[in-house]
Each structure stands twice: as C-alpha cells, then as structure tokens.
Amino acid sequence: MEFHAWLNPFRAISHQRFSSVSEENIALRHPEWTFTYGQTRYFDPGRPEVRDHLTQVVMELARGYDLDGLHFDDYFYPYREAGLRIQDDSTFARYGAGFADRHAWRRHNVDTFIATLSDSLRSVAPHLKFGISPVGIWRNRSDDPRGSNSRAGQTSYDDLYADVRLWLERGWIDYVAPQLYWGMTHPYAPYGELMPWWAENAFGRHVYIGHALFKLESPGGRHWDNPTELQTQLRLNLRQDAIRGSIFFSAKAFRQQPREVQALLRHERFRLPALLPPMPWKDSIPPLAPRHLEATAQGTQTQLSWQPPFVAADGDSAWQYVIYRFRGQGRIDLDDPGRILGLTRAPTFLDWGREPDQAYTYVVTTLDRLDNESRTGTACYFSPE
Template identity: 30%
Template sequence: MTRLPIFFIAALLLVSAGAKSAEAGAHEAPKHEFRGVWVATVYSGLDWGGSGWPPPEERMENILNRAERLGLNAIVLQVIGRGDAMYQSERLPWAYNLTGEPGEDPGWDPLQKWIDAAHERGMELHAWVNIFNVAYGNDNDSQKEDLPHVRHSNPEWIEDDVWLNPGIPEAREWMVGNIVELVENYDIDAIHYDYIRYNQGGYTSDSETMSEHNPDDISGLDNWRRHNINEFAKEVHDEVSRIKPWMKIGAAPVGHYDRGSADGWGALWGYSSVYQDSRHWAEEGHIDYIAPQIYWTIGDAPRFEFIVSDWVQNRKNDRHLYIGTNPASSDVRREIHRQIDTTRTRGAEGQMFFRYQSISADWDIFTSGGYDRYGTEAIVPPMPWHDMDAPNRARNFVVNPGHYSAELEWDEPDPAGKDHARFRYAVYRTETNDRRTVEDILADPSLIRIVTGKTSFTDELSEEDAGKEYRYFVTALSRNNVESAPGEDQLVITSSDEEPLVSREFELKQNYPNPFNPTTTISFRMPEHTHARLVVYDLLGREVAVLVDESLQAGTHNVQFDAGNLASGVYIYRLTAGSYTETRKMIFNK
C-alpha cells in the first residue's frame, strides 16, 4: 500500500464569528454554528449518572456517539447540580446520583472521562453549574464530618432550604471558589451558568441583609439584588481570565428578559422577577455567550420567533446567542426543525437543546421535508474577542489509499509557544474536477468529512464513490476554533483489488505561501519510483540550495525551503525526475 507523506496543511484564517443563515437561507446549514445539548445529572441522573446497567462509562459513550451522529458539536454536562460535584473536589461532596449514596467516592473521575471522550470526537465540553440553587432540601444533601454540604455547614447562607443567598458576600465567594477549583483542575471548554438568579421574588430576609451588605450604597432592593448577581458574574470572569484567559463563560437565563420582551404574555421575567440582568453581563464582557431558555412554540403566545428576535436585536457587545429550545415538550419537538430555521434566519449563532433524553429517541428529529438541518458538519463559531491567531499547520500528513477507503494521519501543529494550545481538526474531501478556489472549497460545509480531536481519520467510501479521484484537505482548529489553511492531496480510491493509483503524471506545484518569509513549502507529484532532484537558483543561475537529490517513491512529496540567510528577491526552483523537468519562480520578501 502506497503512503503519501504531506507536510503542507495549514494557515487559512477564518475570522467569521459564525455564518448567519439570514444570508445562507433558512434550510442551508452554515459552516460555523454551535449545536449543543444539555446533559442533566441531578436527581437519579435524568440523562446520565447513577449505577445500573449498562455501566456509566458505556452509557457516556452511547450519549456521545448518538450526539455525534445527530450532528452536535458541544456537550453541556451538569457537573455541579445541587452543591455537589460530578468530579473529584476538595470543596464539594461527591454527587449522590453517582453511586446512590451522598458523598460516596465512585472510584473514578466522571468529568475527566467526559472531557477526554468529547474532545476525542472534536466536541466541546461545557461544564454546567447550578449557581444559586444548591440543595435538594433532603437527605441527598451530603453531610460528612470532613466535607459537609453547604446546606449543613453554612445554613445561614441558605434561603427557602435550597437557595444560596447572593446578597451575602461570603456565600458568593464560596461559589466563586468552586468554579475556580473546576477551572484550575480540568481542561473544560467553558463554564456554563444555570440558576444564576434569585428565587422568584427574592427572600424575606433581604432588607436586613441589604442593610448589612451594601458597601456601594445602592438604592432600591431590586437594584441591590441585581447588583449582587452582577458582582458574582464579574468576580468569576476576573478569576477565570486570570487563570485561563482562553476559557469561555456562558449563561442560560430565563427566556423572557423583561416586560416588553414577552409579546404581551405574562411570564417569569429574568430582569424583574428573579433579578437576572444577563444583558449587562454580556455588555460588560463578563460572559461570552447567552443561551436563553426559549421553551415555547412558534406562532402561539409567547411566540418563539418573537422572543428570539428580541434577544438578537438587543444583543450586547456582539456576544454569541445560542438559543435554548425545549424538545422535551412534544409540541416543540414536532417543530424543532422550524425552530432551528428561525434561529438561523433571525441571526443567532446556534442552538442548545433541553435535554438529551428529549432528542435521543428520534433519529429524524432535525429532518423535515427530506432536509436534515444538521446534515453537514459544523464548527463552533470563533469569538473575535478571544485569541484569533490561526494555529500553525499540522505536520506530516500521510494518506494511505485503500480498498473502499482512505486512511489519513497527521501530527499536531507546533504550538508556537502557546501553553494553552489544544487542537481539533477538520477534514475536507472534494473531487479533483472541483475547479473552485481553495477558499470557496473550505467555505462549503458539505465537504467536511469530520471534525475530530484525533490525528487520524479513515474515510469509508461507498461503492458509488470508490474509484473517483479526490483531493483531501486537513486544517487545524485552535481553542477558539480559528482555522489554519489547508494542504491538499489527490488520490484515486479504487473499488478493484488492484493497487490504488495515486498520480497519473509528474507535477511541480507553485510554492506556498508565495511571497514568503522566510520559509515556504514546495510540493511535487511523481507517478513512479525514480530519482528526483529539486534545486533552487538565483536569477543569475547560481545554485543556492539543493532540496532533494535522491530516489523517491511514487506519490506526493512536500519539501520546506528556508531562505533566511538569503537576500530578498526572485528565485527559481527546478524539479528533474527521470525525463521530466519543470521550473517555477518564487518571491522571498524579508
């Protein structure tokens, strides 16, 4: 089997924060879109958790495999449900729903398993934290002498038996500390807030608490309550930015922001009912995305489409909007494809579904009229206020053409001194008769074969697709989902038992990049095993570098040229292989 080494795989900067389907059309899936699902673990494990059969790791794999097949690219996993943890914590007791016993160590680290398995699939893992709803109010709230539950250790912070009072600075600091521990110890992609609010109407003790804890002399009980929540969002942002500035923070607020956003329908309002000013958090840059819980249908009050438009039109600081929908409702589930269309045409950057069990049983939940809304892969939109540097290219790309398949392998890019580097990869495939520019090919999400966290991929072909000649591209994605430029290879996949063909003729390609400083890559193809000589000359015909002078196998070869010790100017490179000779020019600009 022929192996085709390729080194030419990187550097196209895609800076779009997410294609808007208002431009792409209601049904056309954009290349950049957030597609997430909430995975609930509270009680006995609504979506995941608990003992039983199959084992929890196998159930985790089943959820991730299903989410991957549905076309999702993010898991929002509940890791702090009721003041307890689905991970090893020095501050919080183990969640009872892992073993059935409050505070009992399950003997493994569930969160780390989820992170590793999600990242391997190219998915983001957002850590879902219930902020101020911190207890069940019963024996499931663990009380251990060495690590008591907050409901027992600090009852003076607790209101209505289950709510942490945001008006008490020490209570806020305790929850900030929980998030700091989580961020320090786990390679999650985001912190995701739920219940970042008061219980409806606040608490009867608030007037007394306000008189004791109001250093800014805020006027009005409602304003003071909102200030307390705002302070929490600021404190977490400041700490997370200090520890891991690349990490994202998101929130899932009440679907109705306030009066006027409810289309005339009386409802729970985030701003005035539970003192949740999520737009302020976005405006101040304390969160990166909002996932409002818009759990209603289209057309009937409160109208889903009206509320989506209200959030889009009143977005602050260009923060992303991932619209939360509720397919747990049968009425919503029947129209979920229309709700996806609505979020796209209104200009949101993605969707989030409550919750996994509500989408897991229906294989066609996103399909209507023969069109699958998630029928093509999508990359999570980059956030322009985070690091927008494109990663370096992946290295040592190798293609093994096979029988009804192509096996691709590569090495991760040089992290270029970034201590936070972690990469995903997008693999594209198109036929060699596709005459579009590389930029246009990469803009077409239908050509993405996979987004993966692995450094290998086997492209399985049908009998109909086998035997065609393809070009493959691999790009690296940064933590912020900024994409590198591609390298390419073309390859014949044959359905016969004969050795696959990899090239029909010699070809010397234009170097890339060109102009360059100080390095560039020269690529050439050979249809047969022969001696090759690749030489660089200046304009006076003087030999300045011999890049190749050896016998090479058939296939594609890529060679890097470093002109750092040469003067700026035009240079000539010439390939001689057997009776084949070709010459091209390149420009070196210091």
C-alpha cells in the first residue's frame, strides 16, 4: 500500500459560516490573497505570492513526511454557479497584461503553479508521485476537436481553468485520476466515450480511473440502476493499456456494502495480487536480485530467508521483495500474478499455506522505491522429504 497526500490547494475556507479556522489562518492574515465565491473563500491563483506560499506548503509536506505521492483534487478555480462571478478584477488588472483574455490568464496561473511545483518536487523528493484527480471531462469536442465526445455543462479546461491534458503532455504530472462518475448510458457524458479519451491522451503517463462507488448506494438516476454497471466499466478498462488501475470513491462503500461491492472487487475483478506499475520517466533502472535464498521447514510451514541485493547502478537497493511460488520444478513465469505469495520489506518470509507433501520452487525478486522489479530473482527448490 502507498500513501498519497490528497490536497485541495486553492480552497482556503470551505464555508464562511460553518468552517472553524484559527485566527492565525493565512487566509485571515492575508485577506487580499483571497476572494469569496458563494460561501467558500478561495486563494487567488493569479497572485504570485499565493502560488509561492502554496508551493512552500506542499514542499514542507514533501520534505517532512515520507510520502509516496501527492494528489490534487479537482478544485482549482471554483465551479461555475449561477449568479456568481469570480472576484479577481484587481488581480487581472495588475498581472494580466499580455493575455488575450481573462480565461487564458487564469489557465496560465494554474499552469504556472503546477509546472513550478512539479520542478520543485523532482528536485527535493524525486521518488514522489505527483497526480491530479480532475473532473472527468477536459473539453467537449464541440469546443475543441481534441476534446471528448461529450456534452458536459462544465469542464476542467473551460470552467476550472485546469488544462490537465497540457500537464500530461508536458510531463508535469505522473498520473491522472479522472473522476468518471457517469454511467455507460449517460446521454451527455457516457463512460464508454470518456475512459478511452483519457487513455488516448495520457502521453505515456499513468491513468487511474475514478469510479463512483457512492452511486451504488444512492444511484444517480437510471444510469446506475444497472446492477452490472461497475463490472462493465472495469471490464472495459482492461481494453486500454494506458489504464493502470482504479480509484474508488468513497471508502464508505466498503463498509456499507451496496450490492456486495467488496465481494465483487475482491473475488471477481481483483482476485489476484498485482505489482504497482513502474514509472520509467522517474526511474528506469531496475534493482539487482536478492542473494542466497534458503528455504527450511518449520512444521507445516516454510521459512524463507535471503540476503539483500548489491546496490544497483543508480544507487538503489531493496525497497520491497516479491515472493513467488511454483509447484515442483516446473516452468518459472514471473508474469503470472497467481504465483505471487506476497510482498515483504524484510529479507524473510513465512509460507504458511503450503501443501504438506508438495515440493515447490520459490523465487524472490527485488522492488525499488519506484516499483521497478529486478530482471531476475533468486530461486531455491524445497521438498518436504
């Protein structure tokens, strides 16, 4: 399991009346850095000092905590609401010279923040994975031929001023997790059109689809009434190599179990273990294999132990180990996830599930921090006799 910090960087105070914030809150100490939109106070992305401050906050997390990743939610500029207007006239007057219109300027502000933060994270925490979870539609094709076959009322590019496609193209982010919370038959935003669009516009980065488990509990109209909606979406994902996984919102569904979703995911779609996909643009050098694997019987269990690998060419050693088990002395296929017994950080592992009279070949490989697996493993044959 990895830990990714999830942030909403520009949302300063969620609700003016009901949010409890300290008097030392930066938004109260620097009200000129913010604007109010409805009942929410936002940091103004057009102010350089705001972008600098938020970058420093994120970098404090990257420096001070052993994070695996950092993840921004879909909020940048606020979603459009009837009768409301973003109050950034003075900021645009001060910093908007040279831009064709305010929309291009707002996108530039967010682009600048993402690009600057990306460079800073790579210099301080090169292992840290930087991702975005945008609203599921970048642009409609009716507004841009590069957009998706959709008719969304609000899009990431036009309304939130988040040009996520550009961020992927420029390599500023490592993964995208679009919130595709619509069903297969939705008339304006069909899942079957949107998921392939993100796969085709990933520019080599990872795509993890955000699925709407909350709609299994409270179906969003007829588009989630189909009891096989989630299964259909997950099967469709398998057709796209760029789709490297799924994110399920929210975790409450795993407690409340609408439509026995936990059993569905555990026993049907995610029955076998899987290694995290590597990110070769961050680290393409695999670690070396562990050394001197030994297996000894301990009652009905098998104790495995080995020595850590030598340091690889990039200075990486072992972050984790993968333990595979094969019956007898047959063919070894490390691409078969059904042979994975487990992962461990320590150079030991206890196989408590072996059959009493069955001989096995065990293989242990090394993973580095960015999920590269050693090209080979160390193997040993174990016979209970």
